[in-house]
Amino acid sequence: MALTKPRVIELLLMTTVPVMFLAAGGVPDLGLVLATCIGGYLSAGGAAAFNMYIDRDIDALMDRTSQRPLVTGMVSPRECLVFASALAVGSTAWFWFLVNPLSAMLSLGALLFYVVVYTMILKRRTAQNIVWGGIAGCMPVFIGWSAVTNTVSWASAILFLVIFFWTPPHYWPLSMKAKDDYERVGVPMLPVVAGNKAVARQIVAYSWVMVLVSLLLQPLGYTGWFYTAVAVLCGGFWLIEAHGLQSRAKAGITGPKLKEMRLFHWSITYVSLLFVALAVDPFLR
Numbered sequence: 001m002a003l004t005k006p007r008v009i010e011l012l013l014m015t016t017v018p019v020m021f022l023a024a025g026g027v028p029d030l031g032l033v034l035a036t037c038i039g040g041y042l043s044a045g046g047a048a049a050f051n052m053y054i055d056r057d058i059d060a061l062m063d064r065t066s067q068r069p070l071v072t073g074m075v076s077p078r079e080c081l082v083f084a085s086a087l088a089v090g091s092t093a094w095f096w097f098l099v100n101p102l103s104a105m106l107s108l109g110a111l112l113f114y115v116v117v118y119t120m121i122l123k124r125r126t127a128q129n130i131v132w133g134g135i136a137g138c139m140p141v142f143i144g145w146s147a148v149t150n151t152v153s154w155a156s157a158i159l160f161l162v163i164f165f166w167t168p169p170h171y172w173p174l175s176m177k178a179k180d181d182y183e184r185v186g187v188p189m190l191p192v193v194a195g196n197k198a199v200a201r202q203i204v205a206y207s208w209v210m211v212l213v214s215l216l217l218q219p220l221g222y223t224g225w226f227y228t229a230v231a232v233l234c235g236g237f238w239l240i241e242a243h244g245l246q247s248r249a250k251a252g253i254t255g256p257k258l259k260e261m262r263l264f265h266w267s268i269t270y271v272s273l274l275f276v277a278l279a280v281d282p283f284l285r
Contacts, residue, residue, distance in 0.1 A: 002069050003052055003080060004045030004087075012044050012140045013037055014272055015163060018279035019144035022155065022222070025282050028148050032099065036147045039094040040140060043107040046087030047136070050115040053080045055123075058185040064178055095143075102146045110139035127190045130175070134167030155222040158213060159278075163271075165210035169203040169242060170267035173260040196258065200242075200249035203263070207242040211235035214274065223278065224285040230277035234270050241266050 016036060020028045052059065052070055056077060059065035069075040075083075088111055095104035118133030138160045145156035168190075175182060175189040176199060182189045191199050214231045217223040241263045248258050 005048035021279035023148035042091035049084035200246040227281040
């Protein structure tokens with residue numbers, strides 16, 4: 001279970017299921033929802049296990065990853081690799097036969113992107129690692145939509161962009177907190193190669209784009225007043241938190257008083273509320 005990073009998968013499923021409600025215009029087939037969630041867990045879990053296999057050297061040196069199964073010896077590298085491969089193959093077959101081939105291909109593409117492009121290529125080479133690597137985490141919205149409709153749409157593309165612009169300001173505050181860890185192992189997360197002021201400035205920029213993109217669904221006719229109201233309220237609070245972090249960074253505040261984790265924790269609440277509103281909205285139109 002630990003190899004699959006279940007807390008991360010919770011967020012992925014939180015962006016998958018509500019999209020299925022939006023795509024169905026109401027309650028989708030619950031058997032399909034269950035099959036999509038199981039397949040999504042297996043696929044994302046396989047990606048996470050591959051990530052732990054590849055990063056086991058730096059995980060051993062970082063405080064926040066020092067208790068992962070490969071580091072403690074609970075699981076051997078070979079066992080982890082076999083497990084990850086089984087989940088990758090099994091999840092693809094699961095989607096193919098129990099959901100549809102398009103969802104299977106999207107799921108496999110997300111897994112390969114996370115493992116190869118993010119973990120193997122970007123993570124240790126560029127400060128933009130989480131920006132482009134985050135594309136893998138955007139794919140569940142396409143998977144949820146395609147599971148119901150066997151297509152993708154402009155609505156799913158907009159939601160893809162919401163998650164794309166959400167990911168950096170979600171993860172950078174955590175990276176600010178764990179800056180010493182990343183610096184110790186030579187991973188060039190943005191807070192390692194740029195000061196807090198520069199990071200906070202980018203957080204604000206991405207936050208504004210994210211909020212504006214989240215409001216595109218209503219004028220294009222995909223959502224009604226309820227989703228829009230939640231998007232405005234939650235987005236407004238996000239921007240207050242982002243600008244607050246920038247103000248503290250500009251003032252040279254460091255340590256606990258920087259309160260960077262406030263935005264990190266709110267980012268999880270934000271995406272949860274936004275996508276729950278997405279699922280509820282069809283019933284109020």
